[in-house]
Amino acid sequence: MSNWWSLKVSEIKKSKHSYVLLAPYMILFAVFTVLPVIMSMVLSFTYFNMLEFPKFIGWHNYSRLFLEDDIFLIAIKNTILFAVITGPVSYIACFVFAWIINELSPKLRAFMTLVFYAPSISGNVFFIWLMIFSGDRYGIMNGLLLKLGILMEPIQWLKEEQYILAIIIIVQLWLSLGTGFLAFIAGLQTVDRTLYEAGAVDGIRNRWQELWYITLPSMRPQLMFGAVIQITTSLAVSDVSIALAGFPSVNYAAETIVTHLIDYGTTRFEMGFASSIATVLFIIMLSTNLIVQKLLRKVGE
């Protein structure tokens, strides 16, 4: 044991340079990411209003969250609904579009990449959807439907509960071809061409088999990376909801876990309670990611 220990110590001494290079980043990472996660978990067991010292109250915040807070249940329902729809759809869309683009000539490929990627880097340009789904007849959607005679009078798209969720999903999907999409394009370009020739000899007959037995397994690392990005974004819907549906939305129809967290954290200053919301979100995000990672390891096996 002491031998092992002294070996470690000498290894650490030898790697002094590595630690020096790592230190600036890791200190900031610890202060702004690791510490806050731990603090959030600790605070979630307290009553804390930013003025008095936090008071330990055990599991009370959690029981209140799940048993008494009806709006949180709406938030969970919406978050899961968004994630279950936008997560897989955007993930598959990222791959399918990348796959199609990959067949194009380099110039066209670069152009199409830009077209698909543009919405996700244009910042808050999603406010344009406010004009498309505007409640008066000058909005594109109302204007079109009125002109075609489908509607007799304009619909308040963003103020009526039955439309809000669908609209947020559409916008969220529109924004979702981001980093994961780029990773897939890159991944497809790195697949070894000779594998396809070898596959043809081994009896792979059509493009689907080629996709399942060669392309997908070859780019499994990118698929896993893309999954992390898409899952995390699909569970964190908030900006779009706030921008389009307002905050709070009509009857909390567009409330998500993140908007609920913002509500308690920045409006009501119930920091302990808000921390328990954050902790629940943290657990949902982390466990979904880890489970999906496990599943993706099986692709093409």
Place this chain on the structure above:
Amino acid sequence: MVLPLVYAINNAFKPLDEIFLFPPTLFVRNPTLNNFSDLLNLLGESWVPFSRYIFNTVFITLTGVIGHVIFASAAAFPLAKHRFPGKKSLFQVVVLSLMFTPAVTAIPNYMVMSWLGLIDTYWAVIVPAFSYSLGLYLMKQFMEQMPDALLEAAKIDGASEYRIFWTIVMPNVKPAWLTLVILQFQILWGSDGNGFIYSEQLKSLHFAANQIIYGGIARAGAAAAVALILMSVPITLFVFSQSKIIETMASSGMKD
């Protein structure tokens, strides 16, 4: 996919009566630059000179991007190329942090910021940006592909690790740092201060733009113009760096 963007671009050049036309049109008929001159007038009236908002955003973006690239690359180098105790677990933690969003840590982050006395300063936005974990992740994956022979040769010549990092590693990972630049740029360029900045004179361009965008009917034209200006910057940047970014993303995969 493109239609909303086309609509956004066209709106910026529509005269006000065309924005409120029934039936609404996608394309502009009588293009005009009125919206942009309206925007200029609006900006001239703002309480804080508009150039201040521009300076704020440019300063935050530049400092944040440069610091991030240097800090993340310095940390990525030993993680990619050296062997030392704790390497695996440190990287694991960074990968785990890709799996949740900043919303999770927003409240404690505010407390940390106030302990550090950073509330209502640029640094509240800049310093956390240095340790953005996607950047470190991509940089480390990219550096792993660098041939070891390059580093060995320099070591034999007696160069220190820091020298190797700065003169050999950094020039060789240009595609990766361009990628870090654009990813971080996009975040900081669109930043509204994350709730840490209160003083009007420290607020960002994005914040000022939002006030115009949500300013109602009279400002619909100016709003379209400001939105076009804001989105054209990151898109232009991406056009010029696209091939490098794709090159970086090729190594982005997660290897167990």
